[in-house]
Amino acid sequence: MSDKDTITDAQEAFKAASEAEADNRKAWIDDLRFARLGEQWPAEVKRQREREGRPCLTINRLPAFIRQVTNDARQNRPMIRVHPVGDGADQETAEILNGLIRNIEYSSNADVAYDTALDHAVSGGFGYFRISTDYAAEDMFEQDICIERIANPLTVYGDPESVAADSGDWNSAFITETYTDHAFKKKFGKDAPAVDWESDTADRAHEWRGEDMVRVAEWWKREDVPALLLKLSDGTVIFADKYEELRPILEPMGIVPVQDRQTVTKRVTQYILNGAEVLETNDWKGKFIPIIPVYGDEVLVEGKRTLVSLVRFSKEPQQMFNYWRTASTELVALSPKAPWIGPKGAFKTDAGKWASANTASHAFIEYDGNVPPQRQGFTGPPAGALQEALNASDDIKSIMGLYDASLGARSNETSGKAILARQREGDVSTFNYIDNLSRAIRHAGRVIVDLIPHVYNTERIIRVINEDGTNRKIPINQPTPQEQQKAMGDQAQQMQGLIRIYDLTTGKYDVTCEAGPSFTTKREEAAAQMVEFIRAYPNAAPLIGDLLAKNLDWPGADDIAERLKAMLPPQVTGQNPQVQQLQQQMQQLDGQAKQAIGQLQQELQNIKASKDNEQRKLLIDSFRAETERMKVIGEQQMQAIQTAQMAQADLMAQQAPQMAPEQPQMPQQMPQQMQPQMAQPMQPMQG
Numbered sequence: 081m082s083d084k085d086t087i088t089d090a091q092e093a094f095k096a097a098s099e100a101e102a103d104n105r106k107a108w109i110d111d112l113r114f115a116r117l118g119e120q121w122p123a124e125v126k127r128q129r130e131r132e133g134r135p136c137l138t139i140n141r142l143p144a145f146i147r148q149v150t151n152d153a154r155q156n157r158p159m160i161r162v163h164p165v166g167d168g169a170d171q172e173t174a175e176i177l178n179g180l181i182r183n184i185e186y187s188s189n190a191d192v193a194y195d196t197a198l199d200h201a202v203s204g205g206f207g208y209f210r211i212s213t214d215y216a217a218e219d220m221f222e223q224d225i226c227i228e229r230i231a232n233p234l235t236v237y238g239d240p241e242s243v244a245a246d247s248g249d250w251n252s253a254f255i256t257e258t259y260t261d262h263a264f265k266k267k268f269g270k271d272a273p274a275v276d277w278e279s280d281t282a283d284r285a286h287e288w289r290g291e292d293m294v295r296v297a298e299w300w301k302r303e304d305v306p307a308l309l310l311k312l313s314d315g316t317v318i319f320a321d322k323y324e325e326l327r328p329i330l331e332p333m334g335i336v337p338v339q340d341r342q343t344v345t346k347r348v349t350q351y352i353l354n355g356a357e358v359l360e361t362n363d364w365k366g367k368f369i370p371i372i373p374v375y376g377d378e379v380l381v382e383g384k385r386t387l388v389s390l391v392r393f394s395k396e397p398q399q400m401f402n403y404w405r406t407a408s409t410e411l412v413a414l415s416p417k418a419p420w421i422g423p424k425g426a427f428k429t430d431a432g433k434w435a436s437a438n439t440a441s442h443a444f445i446e447y448d449g450n451v452p453p454q455r456q457g458f459t460g461p462p463a464g465a466l467q468e469a470l471n472a473s474d475d476i477k478s479i480m481g482l483y484d485a486s487l488g489a490r491s492n493e494t495s496g497k498a499i500l501a502r503q504r505e506g507d508v509s510t511f512n513y514i515d516n517l518s519r520a521i522r523h524a525g526r527v528i529v530d531l532i533p534h535v536y537n538t539e540r541i542i543r544v545i546n547e548d549g550t551n552r553k554i555p556i557n558q559p560t561p562q563e564q565q566k567a568m569g570d571q572a573q574q575m576q577g578l579i580r581i582y583d584l585t586t587g588k589y590d591v592t593c594e595a596g597p598s599f600t601t602k603r604e605e606a607a608a609q610m611v612e613f614i615r616a617y618p619n620a621a622p623l624i625g626d627l628l629a630k631n632l633d634w635p636g637a638d639d640i641a642e643r644l645k646a647m648l649p650p651q652v653t654g655q656n657p658q659v660q661q662l663q664q665q666m667q668q669l670d671g672q673a674k675q676a677i678g679q680l681q682q683e684l685q686n687i688k689a690s691k692d693n694e695q696r697k698l699l700i701d702s703f704r705a706e707t708e709r710m711k712v713i714g715e716q717q718m719q720a721i722q723t724a725q726m727a728q729a730d731l732m733a734q735q736a737p738q739m740a741p742e743q744p745q746m747p748q749q750m751p752q753q754m755q756p757q758m759a760q761p762m763q764p765m766q767g
Contacts, residue, residue: 083358086351090299093252100240104387108204108234115142115203115391120402137406141473142391142398145480149202149390149510154195158518160185160525161592167317169587176554176582177589179544180536181528184225186545193229197374198517200233204376205387208236209520210255211370211527213535223535225528230255230371238373245378245516246523250369255298264294268359296359299351300369304344311339319345365534368527374520377512390480390513397475404469411462481509522593533585556582622647677707 113119118140121129126136162177164170184190193209200207208230216224230236237254238247247253264272272294308320312335323330323337330336348364364370377388391398536542539558545551558581610628614621626645630638680702 086358087353087356089301090297090351090353093299093301094237094254094297096240097237097252097254101237104205104385105234107387107392108200108206108389111204111389111391111395114395114398115140115146115389120395120399135406135410136402137409138402139405140398141401141476142394145394145476146199146202146390149513150195150199152510153198153514153517154191156514157191157194158521158593160521160528161594162525162529163590163592165588165590167586167588168583169589173582173584173587174589176544176556177529177532177584179546179551179554180532180542180584181525182545182547183543183551184528185227187224188226188228190227193227194374194517194521196229196231197233197372197520198513201374201376201516202390202513204233205389205392206376207233207374209372209374209524211372211524211531213365213531222538222540225531225535227524236371236373238371245375245519247369247371247373248523248526250300250371251302253300253369253371255300255371256295257297258293258295261292261294264296272354294354296352296354299353300348300364300371301351302346302348302367302369305347307343307345309341309343310337312336313338366527366530368523368530370527372520372524372527375516378516390510394476394479397472397479401469401472401476404465404472408462408465408469411465518593522591525591525593529589529591536584554582556584676710 118138120138120140121136129136160178160181162174162181164174190209197207197209210228210230212226212228213223214226216222235256237256239250239252241251242249244250259267259272261272264270309317310320310323311317312323312330314335316335318326320340346367348366348369350360350362350364351358352360352362375387376390379386379388536556539555541553541555543551544554607628610624614624614628626641629641
């Protein structure tokens with residue numbers, strides 16, 4: 081498609097997107113100006129009151145409600161989870177993908193992108209973040225995936241035909257950015273064009289080209305691409321173009337297509353353009369447009385999507401609250417002083433002083449007449465204004481579903497259970513915003529998992545971050561060294577001499593999103609429950625002391641855990657002293673056998689050199705006899721090890737009911753012989 085056709089299609093797509101989002105974008109601006117900037121008085125009313133010298137107080141209560149929702153999401157941040165589905169996928173590679181995604185989030189400050197998008201969704205109705213790729217370093221060719229925040233959601237224009245809760249069905253999207261003429265020339269190496277997109281309204285044309293200003297847009301376009309899918313004789317499913325590349329290898333092996341069908345794949349293209357020309361054209365490696373929306377409260381009426389913020393319907397009660405608090409303040413602090421009242425003719429003397437008697441203090445004031453002037457007493461602010469202010473405050477809370485207990489204020493709840501119940505009700509009423517963030521992060525995980533086979537497709541070493549915050553280096557798309565396997569705890573494969581390959585270019589994986597406390601919070605809760613368990617059952621301290629120390633968050637906890645683990649009984653660690661002794665004997669016998677065989681081989685070589693056939697025959701017979709003897713001894717030792725292992729299994733089965741469980745779940749009623757110990761203080765751990 082020519083550049084002219086691309087510009088024409090982009091004009092039509094942008095016009096459709098801007099018209100579809102016009103109302104939502106206008107409401108977004110109004111909500112943010114009202115709730116976050118405190119522009120809560122109508123402009124005409126504010127000007128009139130300022131001309132009269134009357135106050136316009138703004139007591140903005142809305143940011144506290146917004147932070148209640150956004151900070152709750154920060155404490156329970158959603159996490160991306162990858163699960164194997166098929167086509168060569170496995171759980172171990174899924175864990176590597178989980179660690180890689182955590183590293184992507186950490187390296188690109190994804191928490192800032194998530195928090196910014198949610199803040200915009202709660203405050204205005206919608207927010208965005210994006211997925212991109214960039215070189216890992218300035219001297220490297222490998223690329224990494226990044227998660228970037230979009231600070232201004234008004235620069236994004238989504239697909240007006242989308243009906244999905246995320247951007248999974250987007251086929252068109254724009255991200256715009258404004259440049260000065262100098263910045264445009266510096267970035268693109270040419271002068272900004274004077275022409276602009278043809279449009280029906282002058283204001284839209286002004287948006288794209290102004291004095292010393294030009295707007296550049298990223299146009300993301302997704303198209304359907306027909307493809308032929310093949311099923312090979314070995315059961316593999318592959319596209320026809322890929323099979324043609326591998327035909328010289330597969331056909332000699334007898335692997336040929338046995339079934340085919342037509343299908344459709346997705347192709348995503350990024351166009352960088354201004355109002356006159358296409359500046360760049362880039363093919364995107366994934367099948368999704370990498371712009372992730374976080375929606376507020378979504379309402380669909382007659383096919384039109386309206387995105388509602390948390391504060392949308394609380395603006396009028398907030399204005400009423402401001403008015404009544406201003407009115408009561410004006411009556412108390414800024415109202416004129418109490419006036420003087422008297423009969424006609426009483427204020428002829430010192431008329432100037434009487435004219436300012438309610439605004440200035442005078443030592444004395446004279447009057448004429450028989451009746452002295454009387455001062456009108458001040459009765460205080462009317463109770464109606466204060467009551468209306470309280471009503472407006474209650475309206476704000478009831479509209480949002482967030483009451484005093486949710487905001488940390490003292491309310492009529494007296495028990496802790498009642499306070500928690502009210503807080504839970506507040507969380508439930510606003511959970512749709514946090515759930516929409518979870519949907520967005522889940523879709524971001526789908527976009528990342530779709531990109532990983534295309535970005536991390538070479539032999540390289542990547543960093544993965546474990547759930548507890550520790551990190552490790554993993555070679556991908558290449559054989560894993562046995563030392564790396566040992567560090568990962570893969571002892572079974574190491575003993576068998578197998579080498580693991582983590583191929584991130586194969587397999588199908590699904591993505592879910594889990595919201596809950598962080599690993600640090602879970603570890604603290606586990607440590608607290610273990611302490612309570614040991615207080616109730618002190619005999620469990622020697623058995624779970626290493627687990628308790630491992631979950632404590634202070635320097636040296638891991639070292640203490642290792643020392644306590646070394647002091648555990650063999651039955652707890654799964655070791656049997658008899659088996660260990662037999663294994664040591666086997667190692668000694670193996671060493672003796674190797675030494676004897678080595679001596680016999682040396683003597684055999686000497687005999688061969690002297691060509692003494694008869695002595696060679698005797699030595700060979702001796703060699704065979706020694707080998708048979710060592711074989712018999714080995715079989716006996718192995719039989720003894722198996723017998724000891726069976727005895728150990730029986731012993732552990734008998735002791736299982738007596739051993740302390742690892743999970744600190746206490747029965748509702750402790751045995752009678754343990755009840756006196758529950759009141760005792762925690763005993764020191766003994767080896």
